[in-house]
Every structure is written in C-alpha cells, then in structure tokens.
Amino acid sequence: MITAYHRPKTLEEALELLTQPDTAPLGGGTLLSQPTTAPVSVVDLQLLMLDQLAPKGNDLEIGAVCALQTLYQSERRPEALKAAIQFEAPLNLRNSATVAGTIVAGDGRSPFVTMLLSMDAKITLQKSKTDSQTIGISEYILTYPKGLITAITLPSNVKTAFEAISKTPTDTPIVCAAMTQWNSGRTRLALGGYGKTPTLALDGTEAEGAEDAARNAYHEAGDEWASAEYRLEMAAILAKRCLDALK
Ligand SMILES: Cc1cc2nc3c(=O)[nH]c(=O)nc-3n(C[C@H](O)[C@H](O)[C@H](O)COP(=O)(O)OP(=O)(O)OC[C@H]3O[C@@H](n4cnc5c(N)ncnc54)[C@H](O)[C@@H]3O)c2cc1C
Numbered sequence: 001m002i003t004a005y006h007r008p009k010t011l012e013e014a015l016e017l018l019t020q021p022d023t024a025p026l027g028g029g030t031l032l033s034q035p036t037t038a039p040v041s042v043v044d045l046q047l048l049m050l051d052q053l054a055p056k057g058n059d060l061e062i063g064a065v066c067a068l069q070t071l072y073q074s075e076r077r078p079e080a081l082k083a084a085i086q087f088e089a090p091l092n093l094r095n096s097a098t099v100a101g102t103i104v105a106g107d108g109r110s111p112f113v114t115m116l117l118s119m120d121a122k123i124t125l126q127k128s129k130t131d132s133q134t135i136g137i138s139e140y141i142l143t144y145p146k147g148l149i150t151a152i153t154l155p156s157n158v159k160t161a162f163e164a165i166s167k168t169p170t171d172t173p174i175v176c177a178a179m180t181q182w183n184s185g186r187t188r189l190a191l192g193g194y195g196k197t198p199t200l201a202l203d204g205t206e207a208e209g210a211e212d213a214a215r216n217a218y219h220e221a222g223d224e225w226a227s228a229e230y231r232l233e234m235a236a237i238l239a240k241r242c243l244d245a246l247k
Contacts, residue, residue: 002033004041008048011150015129017043018148025148027065027101030093045098050150060156064100064149068112071099080160080178080245084115087164087173100149103140107196111176113141114192115162116152117200118178124151141197158182161245163238164193174226177214177238181207181246189213189242191235194221201235207243214239 005026008014017023026032026042050063053074060076071077072085072094088111089097099112103123106113121137125147134153135145164176175193189202189210201217202210214235221235222228 001036001039002042003039005044006041007044007046011048011126012129014043014045014048015126015148017041019128025100027098027104028067028096029101030097031101031105045148051098055156056153058156060154062099062152062154064151065098067095068097068099068102069094076156077154078158078160080162081112081115081119081154083162083164084111084176084178087111087166087170087176090170099152103137103149103152104144108192108194108198109172110198111162111164111173111178111192113137114176114190114198115160115178116154117141117190117198118180118188119154119158119160120180120188120203122153123149124153126150138200155180155182159246161242163241163245165234165238175218175231175234175238177235177242179207179210179239179242179246189239191217191221191238193225194218194223194231201239207246210239210243211236 006017023041026044045065050065052063053066068085102112116137122134123140124134126132127147159181161179164173166173173193178190181187185206187207190198191201192198199217202213215232218232218235220228221231
C-alpha cells in the first residue's frame with residue numbers, strides 16, 4: 001500500500017528521500033501499485049531525465065526510467081532484445097514498465113533479464129550522492145544490492161539471438177535461451193524460464209559446447225510448469241537454434 005508519494009526534481013533530492021525507511025523508487029509503478037498490506041513511500045523518478053536512450057562509444061546506454069516499449073521500438077536495440085521484450089509483457093504494460101523496474105522485479109522466468117544476462121549488461125547504481133558504481137548484471141541478480149539504478153549499458157557491436165518455448169506466442173516462456181557473441185568469439189548463453197533468476201549457462205571464448213552447457217545448467221530445473229527432463233532437452237534445442245541464428 002502506497003502511503004506517501006514524492007516526485008523529486010533532482011537526483012540528489014531523490015537519493016535523500018530514498019534514505020528514509022520503507023521508501024522505494026517508483027518506475028512505471030505496475031508492480032508497486034499492486035495492493036499489499038505493507039506500507040511503502042514511493043519516490044517517482046519521472047522528472048529526473050533518466051528515460052534517455054543513446055549510444056555511448058561502442059555501447060548503448062539506456063536510462064533506468066526508459067519504458068520497455070521505447071526500447072522495443074528503438075532501432076538501436078538488437079532484434080533479439082525486441083523479441084525478449086515482446087515476451088516480457090503485453091503492450092499496455094510495456095508502455096508503463098521501466099527497464100530498471102523490470103530488472104528489479106524480474107525473476108528467472110523474465111525473458112528481458114535473460115537477454116540482458118547474455119549481453120553482459122552493466123548496471124549503474126547510485127548508492128548515495130557520492131557513491132556511484134557500475135556492476136555486471138550477473139553480480140546484480142546474485143545480490144540485488146541496494147541503490148538507485150540510473151542506467152543500463154549494453155554492448156552494441158555484438159550478435160544476439162533469442163529463442164523461447166511458451167504455451168502461447170505471448171505467454172511467459174517455460175524455457176528461453178539468449179545468446180550473445182562478440183567479435184572476439186566470446187559467447188554468452190543465458191537460460192530463462194525457471195527459478196529465482198535466469199541462469200548463465202556459458203561464458204566462453206567461443207560457442208563450442210553451448211548445447212551441453214544448456215543441458216547441464218537446467219538438469220535440475222523442474223517446477224510446476226515443466227519437468228527438469230523437458231527443460232534440459234528444450235534448453236539444448238534452443239541453444240542450437242541460437243547458434244544457427246548467429247551464423
Ligand atoms: C497485475 C500485474 C501483476 C504483476 N505481478 C508481478 C509479480 O507478482 N511479480 C513480478 O515480478 N512482476 C509482476 N508484474 C510485472 C511488473 O509489472 C513488471 O515486473 C514491470 O516490468 C515492473 O516495472 P515497473 O517500472 O512498473 O516497476 P515498479 O512497479 O515501478 O517497481 C518495481 C520494483 O523495482 C524497483 N525499482 C523501480 N525503479 C528502480 C530503479 N531505478 N532503481 C532501483 N529500483 C527500482 C521498485 O522500487 C520496485 O521494487 C505484474 C504486472 C501487473 C500488471
């Protein structure tokens with residue numbers, strides 16, 4: 001239950017407000033505005049100009065408050081990221097939900113976070129007025145450190161692929177695979193569809209062994225949606241499809 005609403009005009013003001021107890025950043029509010037019994041004060045980020053999306057060197061920097069739909073429509077994002085966002089949420093939700101809110105709220109079934117994990121996205125975190133740090137998404141989803149996400153940075157000169165299996169074309173996938181390959185040959189494979197966070201199955205100097213890595217990563221991935229036997233076989237098939245797509 002939202003008990004107080006703040007709309008700061010500056011980042012400094014927002015960070016000051018976020019030092020108060022039971023106070024959380026408000027992105028699109030699609031999750032935070034759901035009914036709960038726990039009282040929370042929210043700090044709306046919409047005036048902080050954190051919704052920009054721009055190239056930065058060889059990277060693409062996405063402001064934390066950029067809506068999923070803005071990223072979806074941008075010609076700067078890779079095609080595979082578009083596919084992952086489409087699976088993440090329907091249009092109305094994509095118009096409100098922000099990239100940072102989706103990372104924070106996302107679990108292992110999130111196609112968007114799975115894609116970001118494969119791309120080795122960097123998360124810029126503002127912990128206080130003087131403490132800003134950038135960490136890899138692998139570390140972020142392991143610890144969910146406190147702090148305000150201000151930006152997400154993605155590599156631009158990479159090849160990407162995303163493949164998913166779901167009950168309907170827009171349902172949250174039961175299994176999904178995201179693969180990113182750098183010019184050097186470095187290949188990262190992330191799996192989603194299961195658990196508390198997506199799983200990094202492979203981060204190698206080449207794509208060799210990706211199918212086996214997918215099988216191994218999901219050998220215990222059983223839940224109410226699918227058995228581990230099913231998921232590990234599908235993960236290997238999706239990894240192969242990703243490899244084919246990157247050729
Ligand atoms: C009816 C409905 C039910 C849903 N139920 C769930 C659910 O149970 N579980 C789930 O995972 N998703 C759920 N979702 C999906 C949710 O909408 C998405 O996860 C969405 O992408 C969240 O993005 P947002 O910008 O709206 O986040 P918000 O609702 O604004 O915030 C979500 C979380 O992220 C934090 N946050 C936001 N911005 C930042 C930032 N810049 N830095 C640090 N932290 C930040 C917030 O404090 C909050 O903890 C639901 C959506 C709908 C419409």
